[in-house]
Amino acid sequence: MTDTTRTLVNFNGRIVMIGFGSIGQGVLPLLRRHIGLAPENIVIINPDPGPEPIAAEYDAAYIAEGLTIDNYRELLSRYLRAGDFLLNLSVDVSSVDLVRYAHEVGALYLDTCIEPWLGSYVDDNLTPSQRSNYALREEMLATRRELGDGPAAVITHGANPGLVNHFVKVALQDIARDLGHPLPEGQGQKDWSRLARDLGVCTIHIAERDTQRSRTPKDVDEFINTWSIDGFYSEGLQPAELGWGTHEKALPADGARHGFGADAAIYLERPGAATQVRTWTPQAGPIHGFLITHNESISLPDYLTCHEHGQVAYRPTVHYAYHPCDSAVLSLHELAGRGWEMQSRKRLIVEEVIDGMDELGVLLAGHDRNAYWYGSQLTIEEARQLAPHNNATSLQVTVAVLAGLVWAIENPAAGIVEPEELDHERILEISEPYLGRVTGAYTDWTPLTGRGTLFREDLDLDDPWQFHNVRVV
Numbered sequence: 001m002t003d004t005t006r007t008l009v010n011f012n013g014r015i016v017m018i019g020f021g022s023i024g025q026g027v028l029p030l031l032r033r034h035i036g037l038a039p040e041n042i043v044i045i046n047p048d049p050g051p052e053p054i055a056a057e058y059d060a061a062y063i064a065e066g067l068t069i070d071n072y073r074e075l076l077s078r079y080l081r082a083g084d085f086l087l088n089l090s091v092d093v094s095s096v097d098l099v100r101y102a103h104e105v106g107a108l109y110l111d112t113c114i115e116p117w118l119g120s121y122v123d124d125n126l127t128p129s130q131r132s133n134y135a136l137r138e139e140m141l142a143t144r145r146e147l148g149d150g151p152a153a154v155i156t157h158g159a160n161p162g163l164v165n166h167f168v169k170v171a172l173q174d175i176a177r178d179l180g181h182p183l184p185e186g187q188g189q190k191d192w193s194r195l196a197r198d199l200g201v202c203t204i205h206i207a208e209r210d211t212q213r214s215r216t217p218k219d220v221d222e223f224i225n226t227w228s229i230d231g232f233y234s235e236g237l238q239p240a241e242l243g244w245g246t247h248e249k250a251l252p253a254d255g256a257r258h259g260f261g262a263d264a265a266i267y268l269e270r271p272g273a274a275t276q277v278r279t280w281t282p283q284a285g286p287i288h289g290f291l292i293t294h295n296e297s298i299s300l301p302d303y304l305t306c307h308e309h310g311q312v313a314y315r316p317t318v319h320y321a322y323h324p325c326d327s328a329v330l331s332l333h334e335l336a337g338r339g340w341e342m343q344s345r346k347r348l349i350v351e352e353v354i355d356g357m358d359e360l361g362v363l364l365a366g367h368d369r370n371a372y373w374y375g376s377q378l379t380i381e382e383a384r385q386l387a388p389h390n391n392a393t394s395l396q397v398t399v400a401v402l403a404g405l406v407w408a409i410e411n412p413a414a415g416i417v418e419p420e421e422l423d424h425e426r427i428l429e430i431s432e433p434y435l436g437r438v439t440g441a442y443t444d445w446t447p448l449t450g451r452g453t454l455f456r457e458d459l460d461l462d463d464p465w466q467f468h469n470v471r472v473v
Protein backbone atom coordinates (compact mmCIF):
# COMPACT_ATOMS: atom_id res chain seq x y z
CA MET A 1 0.00 0.00 0.00
CA THR A 2 1.37 3.43 -0.91
CA ASP A 3 1.03 6.32 1.50
CA THR A 4 -0.14 9.84 0.80
CA THR A 5 3.30 11.45 0.77
CA ARG A 6 5.63 9.25 -1.22
CA THR A 7 6.93 9.84 -4.77
CA LEU A 8 5.39 7.05 -6.82
CA VAL A 9 7.33 7.51 -10.03
CA ASN A 10 9.82 9.92 -11.59
CA PHE A 11 8.97 11.54 -14.89
CA ASN A 12 11.52 13.41 -17.00
CA GLY A 13 9.03 14.89 -19.45
CA ARG A 14 6.54 17.69 -19.09
CA ILE A 15 2.89 17.25 -18.11
CA VAL A 16 0.65 19.39 -20.33
CA MET A 17 -2.77 19.57 -18.71
CA ILE A 18 -5.76 20.61 -20.82
CA GLY A 19 -8.65 22.05 -18.76
CA PHE A 20 -8.40 23.22 -15.17
CA GLY A 21 -11.83 22.80 -13.60
CA SER A 22 -12.83 20.70 -10.59
CA ILE A 23 -10.74 17.69 -11.66
CA GLY A 24 -7.70 19.60 -12.93
CA GLN A 25 -7.51 21.73 -9.79
CA GLY A 26 -7.97 18.66 -7.59
CA VAL A 27 -5.30 16.57 -9.30
CA LEU A 28 -2.58 19.23 -9.34
CA PRO A 29 -1.64 18.83 -5.63
CA LEU A 30 -1.49 15.05 -6.13
CA LEU A 31 0.83 15.41 -9.14
CA ARG A 32 3.19 17.61 -7.16
CA ARG A 33 3.08 15.20 -4.21
CA HIS A 34 3.51 11.88 -6.02
CA ILE A 35 5.26 12.44 -9.36
CA GLY A 36 8.97 13.21 -9.33
CA LEU A 37 8.99 16.17 -11.76
CA ALA A 38 11.13 19.22 -12.42
CA PRO A 39 9.33 22.33 -11.05
CA GLU A 40 8.95 23.87 -14.52
CA ASN A 41 7.44 20.71 -15.99
CA ILE A 42 3.72 21.32 -15.50
CA VAL A 43 1.91 23.47 -18.08
CA ILE A 44 -1.84 24.10 -17.88
CA ILE A 45 -3.85 25.22 -20.91
CA ASN A 46 -7.29 26.50 -19.94
CA PRO A 47 -9.36 29.27 -21.53
CA ASP A 48 -10.64 30.71 -18.24
CA PRO A 49 -7.98 32.84 -16.47
CA GLY A 50 -9.92 32.58 -13.13
CA PRO A 51 -8.13 29.61 -11.53
CA GLU A 52 -4.60 30.83 -12.36
CA PRO A 53 -3.78 31.52 -8.66
CA ILE A 54 -4.27 27.81 -7.87
CA ALA A 55 -1.84 26.90 -10.67
CA ALA A 56 0.64 29.43 -9.26
CA GLU A 57 0.36 27.86 -5.81
CA TYR A 58 1.89 24.69 -7.35
CA ASP A 59 4.39 26.42 -9.68
CA ALA A 60 2.52 25.39 -12.81
CA ALA A 61 2.76 27.54 -15.94
CA TYR A 62 -0.67 28.78 -17.02
CA ILE A 63 -1.70 29.47 -20.60
CA ALA A 64 -5.12 31.13 -20.75
CA GLU A 65 -6.21 29.77 -24.11
CA GLY A 66 -8.79 27.25 -25.29
CA LEU A 67 -8.33 24.42 -27.79
CA THR A 68 -10.54 24.41 -30.87
CA ILE A 69 -10.70 22.12 -33.85
CA ASP A 70 -8.80 24.80 -35.80
CA ASN A 71 -6.04 25.73 -33.35
CA TYR A 72 -5.32 22.63 -31.26
CA ARG A 73 -2.38 21.33 -33.29
CA GLU A 74 -0.58 24.66 -33.38
CA LEU A 75 -1.31 25.41 -29.71
CA LEU A 76 -0.17 21.99 -28.50
CA SER A 77 2.94 22.07 -30.72
CA ARG A 78 4.22 24.99 -28.61
CA TYR A 79 4.34 22.85 -25.44
CA LEU A 80 4.16 19.11 -26.17
CA ARG A 81 7.22 17.07 -27.23
CA ALA A 82 8.07 13.38 -27.54
CA GLY A 83 8.23 11.82 -24.07
CA ASP A 84 5.80 14.36 -22.53
CA PHE A 85 2.36 13.62 -21.06
CA LEU A 86 -0.86 15.07 -22.46
CA LEU A 87 -3.38 15.04 -19.61
CA ASN A 88 -6.82 15.87 -20.95
CA LEU A 89 -9.18 17.08 -18.20
CA SER A 90 -11.28 19.43 -20.30
CA VAL A 91 -14.82 19.46 -21.58
CA ASP A 92 -15.72 20.08 -25.26
CA VAL A 93 -12.32 19.04 -26.67
CA SER A 94 -12.18 15.93 -28.88
CA SER A 95 -10.46 13.05 -27.10
CA VAL A 96 -9.94 11.18 -30.37
CA ASP A 97 -8.14 14.16 -31.95
CA LEU A 98 -5.93 14.58 -28.86
CA VAL A 99 -5.12 10.84 -28.75
CA ARG A 100 -4.09 11.01 -32.41
CA TYR A 101 -1.97 14.09 -31.81
CA ALA A 102 -0.21 12.54 -28.77
CA HIS A 103 0.47 9.39 -30.82
CA GLU A 104 1.97 11.45 -33.65
CA VAL A 105 4.21 13.41 -31.29
CA GLY A 106 5.18 10.39 -29.17
CA ALA A 107 3.60 11.64 -25.95
CA LEU A 108 1.70 9.66 -23.29
CA TYR A 109 -2.00 10.49 -22.84
CA LEU A 110 -4.85 10.13 -20.33
CA ASP A 111 -8.45 11.35 -20.19
CA THR A 112 -11.45 10.64 -17.94
CA CYS A 113 -14.13 10.39 -20.61
CA ILE A 114 -14.32 10.41 -24.40
CA GLU A 115 -15.38 13.95 -25.29
CA PRO A 116 -16.34 15.27 -28.73
CA TRP A 117 -15.73 18.87 -29.87
CA LEU A 118 -18.08 21.53 -28.46
CA GLY A 119 -21.76 21.13 -29.22
CA SER A 120 -21.91 17.56 -30.55
CA TYR A 121 -23.69 16.16 -27.49
CA VAL A 122 -26.71 18.38 -28.06
CA ASP A 123 -26.60 18.70 -31.86
CA ASP A 124 -30.14 17.86 -32.97
CA ASN A 125 -28.95 17.16 -36.52
CA LEU A 126 -27.42 13.96 -35.13
CA THR A 127 -29.44 10.84 -34.29
CA PRO A 128 -29.49 9.62 -30.65
CA SER A 129 -27.16 6.80 -31.70
CA GLN A 130 -24.70 9.30 -33.22
CA ARG A 131 -24.81 11.35 -29.99
CA SER A 132 -24.15 8.30 -27.82
CA ASN A 133 -21.09 7.26 -25.83
CA TYR A 134 -21.33 4.00 -27.75
CA ALA A 135 -20.54 5.87 -30.99
CA LEU A 136 -17.72 7.83 -29.32
CA ARG A 137 -16.19 4.59 -28.02
CA GLU A 138 -16.48 2.93 -31.43
CA GLU A 139 -14.64 5.89 -32.97
CA MET A 140 -11.90 5.51 -30.35
CA LEU A 141 -11.66 1.74 -30.97
CA ALA A 142 -11.39 2.35 -34.73
CA THR A 143 -8.61 4.85 -34.02
CA ARG A 144 -6.84 2.19 -31.94
CA ARG A 145 -7.08 -0.33 -34.80
CA GLU A 146 -5.73 2.25 -37.23
CA LEU A 147 -2.86 3.53 -35.07
CA GLY A 148 -1.76 0.16 -33.67
CA ASP A 149 1.14 0.13 -31.23
CA GLY A 150 2.33 3.37 -29.75
CA PRO A 151 2.71 5.44 -26.62
CA ALA A 152 0.36 4.61 -23.76
CA ALA A 153 -2.99 6.40 -24.07
CA VAL A 154 -5.22 5.58 -21.10
CA ILE A 155 -8.77 6.47 -22.00
CA THR A 156 -11.73 7.05 -19.65
CA HIS A 157 -9.79 6.70 -16.40
CA GLY A 158 -11.48 8.70 -13.64
CA ALA A 159 -13.71 7.31 -10.90
CA ASN A 160 -16.46 6.13 -13.19
CA PRO A 161 -15.42 5.23 -15.76
CA GLY A 162 -12.10 4.17 -14.25
CA LEU A 163 -11.97 3.04 -10.64
CA VAL A 164 -15.31 1.25 -10.81
CA ASN A 165 -14.06 -0.95 -13.66
CA HIS A 166 -11.38 -2.19 -11.24
CA PHE A 167 -13.89 -2.52 -8.38
CA VAL A 168 -15.82 -5.04 -10.52
CA LYS A 169 -12.80 -7.37 -10.57
CA VAL A 170 -12.36 -7.16 -6.79
CA ALA A 171 -16.09 -7.74 -6.27
CA LEU A 172 -15.99 -10.82 -8.51
CA GLN A 173 -13.07 -12.20 -6.51
CA ASP A 174 -14.85 -11.49 -3.20
CA ILE A 175 -18.04 -13.22 -4.31
CA ALA A 176 -16.08 -16.21 -5.62
CA ARG A 177 -14.19 -16.51 -2.33
CA ASP A 178 -17.39 -16.24 -0.26
CA LEU A 179 -19.17 -18.87 -2.38
CA GLY A 180 -16.22 -21.23 -2.31
CA HIS A 181 -15.84 -20.87 -6.08
CA PRO A 182 -12.33 -21.35 -7.54
CA LEU A 183 -10.57 -18.19 -8.63
CA PRO A 184 -9.31 -17.98 -12.22
CA GLU A 185 -5.64 -18.68 -12.74
CA GLY A 186 -5.12 -15.82 -15.18
CA GLN A 187 -6.11 -12.16 -15.28
CA GLY A 188 -7.20 -11.96 -18.92
CA GLN A 189 -10.55 -11.03 -20.49
CA LYS A 190 -11.61 -14.68 -20.76
CA ASP A 191 -10.81 -15.32 -17.08
CA TRP A 192 -12.93 -12.42 -15.82
CA SER A 193 -15.85 -12.97 -18.19
CA ARG A 194 -16.02 -16.69 -17.33
CA LEU A 195 -15.86 -15.93 -13.63
CA ALA A 196 -18.77 -13.45 -13.92
CA ARG A 197 -20.75 -16.01 -15.94
CA ASP A 198 -20.02 -18.94 -13.61
CA LEU A 199 -21.01 -16.91 -10.54
CA GLY A 200 -24.33 -16.05 -12.21
CA VAL A 201 -23.83 -12.26 -12.19
CA CYS A 202 -26.55 -10.98 -14.50
CA THR A 203 -26.65 -7.28 -13.60
CA ILE A 204 -24.05 -4.71 -12.56
CA HIS A 205 -25.05 -1.26 -11.35
CA ILE A 206 -22.55 1.53 -10.88
CA ALA A 207 -24.40 2.57 -7.72
CA GLU A 208 -23.56 6.03 -6.39
CA ARG A 209 -25.12 8.21 -3.71
CA ASP A 210 -23.64 11.66 -3.08
CA THR A 211 -24.92 13.36 0.08
CA GLN A 212 -22.63 16.42 0.07
CA ARG A 213 -24.37 19.74 0.61
CA SER A 214 -23.77 23.43 1.00
CA ARG A 215 -25.12 25.69 3.73
CA THR A 216 -26.66 27.85 0.98
CA PRO A 217 -29.56 25.98 -0.63
CA LYS A 218 -30.18 25.92 -4.35
CA ASP A 219 -31.72 29.12 -5.64
CA VAL A 220 -34.33 29.30 -8.40
CA ASP A 221 -32.65 29.31 -11.85
CA GLU A 222 -29.41 27.83 -10.49
CA PHE A 223 -27.67 24.47 -11.18
CA ILE A 224 -25.59 23.02 -8.35
CA ASN A 225 -23.26 20.03 -8.54
CA THR A 226 -20.17 18.58 -6.86
CA TRP A 227 -18.30 18.22 -10.18
CA SER A 228 -18.55 19.63 -13.71
CA ILE A 229 -21.96 21.12 -14.36
CA ASP A 230 -21.22 21.36 -18.09
CA GLY A 231 -20.05 17.74 -18.11
CA PHE A 232 -23.12 16.53 -16.23
CA TYR A 233 -25.44 18.53 -18.50
CA SER A 234 -23.89 17.07 -21.66
CA GLU A 235 -23.99 13.45 -20.53
CA GLY A 236 -27.44 13.91 -18.98
CA LEU A 237 -28.78 15.00 -22.37
CA GLN A 238 -27.23 12.12 -24.24
CA PRO A 239 -29.56 9.13 -24.59
CA ALA A 240 -29.63 6.77 -21.61
CA GLU A 241 -27.29 3.86 -22.44
CA LEU A 242 -26.76 0.48 -20.89
CA GLY A 243 -24.93 -2.76 -21.51
CA TRP A 244 -27.61 -5.23 -22.50
CA GLY A 245 -27.37 -8.60 -20.75
CA THR A 246 -28.17 -12.03 -22.13
CA HIS A 247 -30.65 -12.67 -19.29
CA GLU A 248 -32.95 -9.83 -20.40
CA LYS A 249 -36.24 -11.14 -21.83
CA ALA A 250 -37.34 -8.15 -23.92
CA LEU A 251 -35.87 -4.93 -25.26
CA PRO A 252 -37.60 -1.90 -23.66
CA ALA A 253 -40.28 -0.33 -25.87
CA ASP A 254 -38.09 2.76 -26.27
CA GLY A 255 -34.84 0.77 -26.55
CA ALA A 256 -32.75 0.34 -29.69
CA ARG A 257 -29.58 -1.33 -30.85
CA HIS A 258 -26.99 0.73 -32.69
CA GLY A 259 -26.62 -1.63 -35.63
CA PHE A 260 -22.83 -1.26 -35.82
CA GLY A 261 -19.81 -2.04 -33.67
CA ALA A 262 -19.48 -4.36 -30.68
CA ASP A 263 -23.25 -4.47 -29.97
CA ALA A 264 -22.71 -4.87 -26.20
CA ALA A 265 -25.01 -1.94 -25.34
CA ILE A 266 -28.34 -0.41 -26.27
CA TYR A 267 -29.74 3.10 -25.91
CA LEU A 268 -33.12 4.43 -24.88
CA GLU A 269 -34.91 7.10 -26.87
CA ARG A 270 -34.82 9.50 -23.91
CA PRO A 271 -32.19 11.46 -22.02
CA GLY A 272 -30.43 9.80 -19.10
CA ALA A 273 -31.33 12.83 -16.97
CA ALA A 274 -35.00 11.85 -17.38
CA THR A 275 -34.51 8.11 -16.83
CA GLN A 276 -34.50 6.65 -13.32
CA VAL A 277 -33.57 3.23 -12.01
CA ARG A 278 -33.70 1.45 -8.66
CA THR A 279 -30.46 0.54 -6.94
CA TRP A 280 -28.85 0.05 -3.53
CA THR A 281 -25.78 1.28 -1.66
CA PRO A 282 -24.77 0.24 1.89
CA GLN A 283 -25.16 3.66 3.57
CA ALA A 284 -28.17 4.91 1.65
CA GLY A 285 -30.05 1.61 1.26
CA PRO A 286 -32.54 1.49 -1.64
CA ILE A 287 -32.47 4.60 -3.84
CA HIS A 288 -33.56 5.89 -7.21
CA GLY A 289 -30.66 6.93 -9.42
CA PHE A 290 -30.42 8.47 -12.88
CA LEU A 291 -29.42 6.22 -15.74
CA ILE A 292 -26.80 8.61 -17.08
CA THR A 293 -24.75 7.23 -19.96
CA HIS A 294 -21.12 6.41 -19.21
CA ASN A 295 -18.33 4.60 -20.99
CA GLU A 296 -18.14 1.84 -18.35
CA SER A 297 -21.74 0.85 -19.18
CA ILE A 298 -20.41 -0.09 -22.61
CA SER A 299 -16.81 -1.24 -22.07
CA LEU A 300 -17.58 -3.48 -19.06
CA PRO A 301 -20.33 -5.57 -20.71
CA ASP A 302 -18.16 -5.83 -23.81
CA TYR A 303 -15.22 -7.03 -21.69
CA LEU A 304 -17.35 -9.46 -19.67
CA THR A 305 -18.94 -11.10 -22.73
CA CYS A 306 -18.38 -14.86 -23.21
CA HIS A 307 -18.58 -16.23 -26.73
CA GLU A 308 -19.35 -19.83 -27.63
CA HIS A 309 -19.25 -21.10 -31.22
CA GLY A 310 -19.05 -17.52 -32.47
CA GLN A 311 -22.21 -16.50 -30.60
CA VAL A 312 -22.64 -14.35 -27.50
CA ALA A 313 -23.29 -16.86 -24.71
CA TYR A 314 -23.12 -14.56 -21.71
CA ARG A 315 -23.12 -10.84 -21.00
CA PRO A 316 -24.31 -8.88 -17.95
CA THR A 317 -26.59 -5.84 -18.05
CA VAL A 318 -24.48 -2.87 -16.87
CA HIS A 319 -25.52 0.69 -16.16
CA TYR A 320 -25.00 3.72 -14.00
CA ALA A 321 -27.52 4.46 -11.24
CA TYR A 322 -26.52 7.91 -10.01
CA HIS A 323 -28.12 9.75 -7.14
CA PRO A 324 -26.19 13.02 -7.27
CA CYS A 325 -26.16 15.47 -4.35
CA ASP A 326 -29.66 16.59 -3.37
CA SER A 327 -29.20 20.07 -4.86
CA ALA A 328 -28.25 18.47 -8.19
CA VAL A 329 -31.46 16.39 -8.13
CA LEU A 330 -33.44 19.62 -7.67
CA SER A 331 -31.36 21.25 -10.41
CA LEU A 332 -32.17 18.40 -12.83
CA HIS A 333 -35.86 18.64 -11.97
CA GLU A 334 -35.84 22.36 -12.73
CA LEU A 335 -33.77 21.80 -15.89
CA ALA A 336 -36.23 19.21 -17.25
CA GLY A 337 -39.12 21.59 -16.56
CA ARG A 338 -37.34 24.30 -18.57
CA GLY A 339 -37.21 22.01 -21.61
CA TRP A 340 -33.49 21.32 -20.92
CA GLU A 341 -32.45 24.95 -21.25
CA MET A 342 -29.55 25.44 -18.83
CA GLN A 343 -30.18 27.65 -15.79
CA SER A 344 -28.56 31.07 -15.92
CA ARG A 345 -26.31 30.38 -12.91
CA LYS A 346 -24.08 27.39 -12.12
CA ARG A 347 -22.54 26.65 -8.70
CA LEU A 348 -19.89 23.97 -8.33
CA ILE A 349 -19.59 23.22 -4.61
CA VAL A 350 -16.10 22.32 -3.34
CA GLU A 351 -14.90 24.60 -0.53
CA GLU A 352 -18.47 25.38 0.59
CA VAL A 353 -19.50 21.75 1.21
CA ILE A 354 -20.41 21.48 4.92
CA ASP A 355 -20.95 17.73 5.23
CA GLY A 356 -21.77 14.55 3.34
CA MET A 357 -20.22 11.57 1.63
CA ASP A 358 -19.74 10.23 -1.86
CA GLU A 359 -20.56 6.54 -1.77
CA LEU A 360 -19.44 5.13 -5.12
CA GLY A 361 -19.29 1.45 -5.96
CA VAL A 362 -20.51 -1.44 -8.04
CA LEU A 363 -23.50 -3.65 -7.22
CA LEU A 364 -23.13 -7.14 -8.71
CA ALA A 365 -26.40 -9.07 -8.66
CA GLY A 366 -27.96 -12.39 -9.58
CA HIS A 367 -25.50 -14.76 -7.86
CA ASP A 368 -26.19 -17.11 -4.94
CA ARG A 369 -25.75 -14.35 -2.34
CA ASN A 370 -28.20 -12.11 -4.29
CA ALA A 371 -26.27 -8.84 -4.56
CA TYR A 372 -22.89 -7.47 -3.44
CA TRP A 373 -21.79 -3.82 -3.41
CA TYR A 374 -18.09 -2.97 -3.40
CA GLY A 375 -16.69 0.54 -3.41
CA SER A 376 -15.54 3.71 -1.69
CA GLN A 377 -17.29 5.66 1.07
CA LEU A 378 -15.46 8.95 1.29
CA THR A 379 -16.65 11.83 3.48
CA ILE A 380 -15.93 15.48 2.82
CA GLU A 381 -13.97 15.66 6.09
CA GLU A 382 -11.69 12.78 5.02
CA ALA A 383 -11.27 14.26 1.53
CA ARG A 384 -10.19 17.61 3.02
CA GLN A 385 -7.67 15.95 5.30
CA LEU A 386 -6.22 13.99 2.39
CA ALA A 387 -5.82 16.65 -0.30
CA PRO A 388 -6.50 20.36 -0.85
CA HIS A 389 -8.79 21.70 -3.62
CA ASN A 390 -10.98 18.57 -3.58
CA ASN A 391 -14.37 17.47 -2.34
CA ALA A 392 -15.25 13.80 -1.86
CA THR A 393 -16.47 13.40 -5.45
CA SER A 394 -13.46 14.98 -7.10
CA LEU A 395 -10.93 13.10 -4.94
CA GLN A 396 -12.32 9.74 -6.09
CA VAL A 397 -11.68 10.97 -9.64
CA THR A 398 -8.36 12.74 -9.16
CA VAL A 399 -6.67 9.82 -7.41
CA ALA A 400 -7.76 7.58 -10.28
CA VAL A 401 -6.23 10.10 -12.71
CA LEU A 402 -3.01 9.99 -10.68
CA ALA A 403 -3.02 6.17 -10.65
CA GLY A 404 -3.68 5.97 -14.41
CA LEU A 405 -0.91 8.47 -15.06
CA VAL A 406 1.56 6.44 -12.97
CA TRP A 407 0.51 3.27 -14.80
CA ALA A 408 1.07 4.94 -18.20
CA ILE A 409 4.55 6.14 -17.14
CA GLU A 410 5.34 2.59 -15.97
CA ASN A 411 3.93 1.07 -19.21
CA PRO A 412 4.92 3.71 -21.79
CA ALA A 413 4.43 1.55 -24.90
CA ALA A 414 0.99 0.16 -24.02
CA GLY A 415 -0.88 1.90 -26.88
CA ILE A 416 -4.54 2.92 -26.45
CA VAL A 417 -6.03 1.11 -23.45
CA GLU A 418 -9.36 1.05 -21.63
CA PRO A 419 -9.48 0.68 -17.82
CA GLU A 420 -10.19 -3.07 -18.05
CA GLU A 421 -6.76 -3.53 -19.66
CA LEU A 422 -4.81 -1.93 -16.80
CA ASP A 423 -3.40 -3.78 -13.80
CA HIS A 424 -6.26 -3.30 -11.33
CA GLU A 425 -4.12 -4.20 -8.33
CA ARG A 426 -1.57 -1.48 -9.13
CA ILE A 427 -4.32 1.12 -9.67
CA LEU A 428 -6.10 0.26 -6.43
CA GLU A 429 -2.85 0.16 -4.46
CA ILE A 430 -2.24 3.79 -5.46
CA SER A 431 -5.86 4.90 -5.06
CA GLU A 432 -6.97 3.28 -1.82
CA PRO A 433 -5.25 5.63 0.64
CA TYR A 434 -7.42 8.41 -0.84
CA LEU A 435 -10.75 6.58 -0.97
CA GLY A 436 -11.89 6.67 2.67
CA ARG A 437 -13.52 3.40 3.66
CA VAL A 438 -13.21 0.84 0.88
CA THR A 439 -15.64 -1.93 1.67
CA GLY A 440 -17.97 -4.64 0.41
CA ALA A 441 -21.49 -5.50 1.61
CA TYR A 442 -24.07 -8.12 0.68
CA THR A 443 -27.77 -7.27 0.58
CA ASP A 444 -31.01 -9.16 0.13
CA TRP A 445 -32.57 -6.09 -1.49
CA THR A 446 -33.88 -6.52 -5.05
CA PRO A 447 -35.82 -4.14 -7.30
CA LEU A 448 -38.97 -6.00 -6.21
CA THR A 449 -38.45 -5.20 -2.51
CA GLY A 450 -41.44 -3.30 -1.11
CA ARG A 451 -43.38 -3.35 -4.36
CA GLY A 452 -46.54 -4.99 -5.62
CA THR A 453 -48.69 -4.45 -2.53
CA LEU A 454 -49.82 -0.81 -2.63
CA PHE A 455 -50.08 -0.49 -6.39
CA ARG A 456 -50.85 -2.90 -9.15
CA GLU A 457 -47.47 -2.81 -10.87
CA ASP A 458 -46.49 -4.76 -13.95
CA LEU A 459 -43.59 -6.75 -12.43
CA ASP A 460 -41.61 -9.76 -13.55
CA LEU A 461 -41.77 -11.86 -10.39
CA ASP A 462 -39.75 -14.73 -11.86
CA ASP A 463 -36.55 -12.72 -12.22
CA PRO A 464 -36.08 -9.69 -9.97
CA TRP A 465 -33.07 -8.47 -11.97
CA GLN A 466 -34.88 -7.91 -15.24
CA PHE A 467 -34.21 -4.31 -16.35
CA HIS A 468 -38.00 -4.00 -16.59
CA ASN A 469 -38.15 -4.26 -12.76
CA VAL A 470 -35.12 -2.03 -12.19
CA ARG A 471 -36.43 0.86 -14.26
CA VAL A 472 -38.56 3.57 -12.62
CA VAL A 473 -39.21 5.92 -15.57
Ligand code: NAD
Residues within 6 Å of the ligand: 018, 019, 020, 021, 022, 023, 024, 045, 046, 047, 048, 065, 066, 067, 068, 089, 090, 091, 092, 093, 112, 113, 115, 156, 157, 158, 159, 160, 161, 162, 227, 228, 229, 230, 231, 232, 397
Ligand atom coordinates in the same frame (compact mmCIF):
# COMPACT_ATOMS: atom_id res chain seq x y z
P1 NAD B 1 -15.18 21.40 -15.22
O1 NAD B 1 -16.35 21.87 -15.99
O2 NAD B 1 -15.06 21.77 -13.78
O3 NAD B 1 -13.86 21.87 -15.96
C1 NAD B 1 -13.70 21.69 -17.34
C2 NAD B 1 -12.53 22.53 -17.76
O4 NAD B 1 -12.38 22.44 -19.18
C3 NAD B 1 -12.70 23.99 -17.41
O5 NAD B 1 -11.54 24.44 -16.75
C4 NAD B 1 -12.86 24.66 -18.75
O6 NAD B 1 -12.35 25.98 -18.77
C5 NAD B 1 -12.03 23.74 -19.63
N1 NAD B 1 -12.33 23.90 -21.06
C6 NAD B 1 -13.53 24.18 -21.63
N2 NAD B 1 -13.37 24.32 -22.96
C7 NAD B 1 -12.04 24.14 -23.21
C8 NAD B 1 -11.26 24.21 -24.38
N3 NAD B 1 -11.85 24.47 -25.56
N4 NAD B 1 -9.93 24.02 -24.29
C9 NAD B 1 -9.35 23.75 -23.08
N5 NAD B 1 -10.06 23.68 -21.93
C10 NAD B 1 -11.38 23.88 -22.00
O7 NAD B 1 -15.09 19.83 -15.41
P2 NAD B 1 -14.41 18.75 -14.45
O8 NAD B 1 -15.35 18.40 -13.37
O9 NAD B 1 -13.04 19.21 -14.12
O10 NAD B 1 -14.37 17.53 -15.46
C11 NAD B 1 -13.40 17.49 -16.49
C12 NAD B 1 -13.68 16.29 -17.39
O11 NAD B 1 -13.60 15.11 -16.60
C13 NAD B 1 -15.06 16.29 -18.03
O12 NAD B 1 -14.95 15.74 -19.30
C14 NAD B 1 -15.86 15.35 -17.15
O13 NAD B 1 -16.93 14.74 -17.82
C15 NAD B 1 -14.80 14.35 -16.77
N6 NAD B 1 -15.09 13.70 -15.49
C16 NAD B 1 -14.93 12.36 -15.44
C17 NAD B 1 -15.16 11.71 -14.26
C18 NAD B 1 -14.94 10.24 -14.14
O14 NAD B 1 -15.11 9.73 -13.04
N7 NAD B 1 -14.55 9.52 -15.15
C19 NAD B 1 -15.60 12.42 -13.14
C20 NAD B 1 -15.71 13.79 -13.22
C21 NAD B 1 -15.45 14.43 -14.42
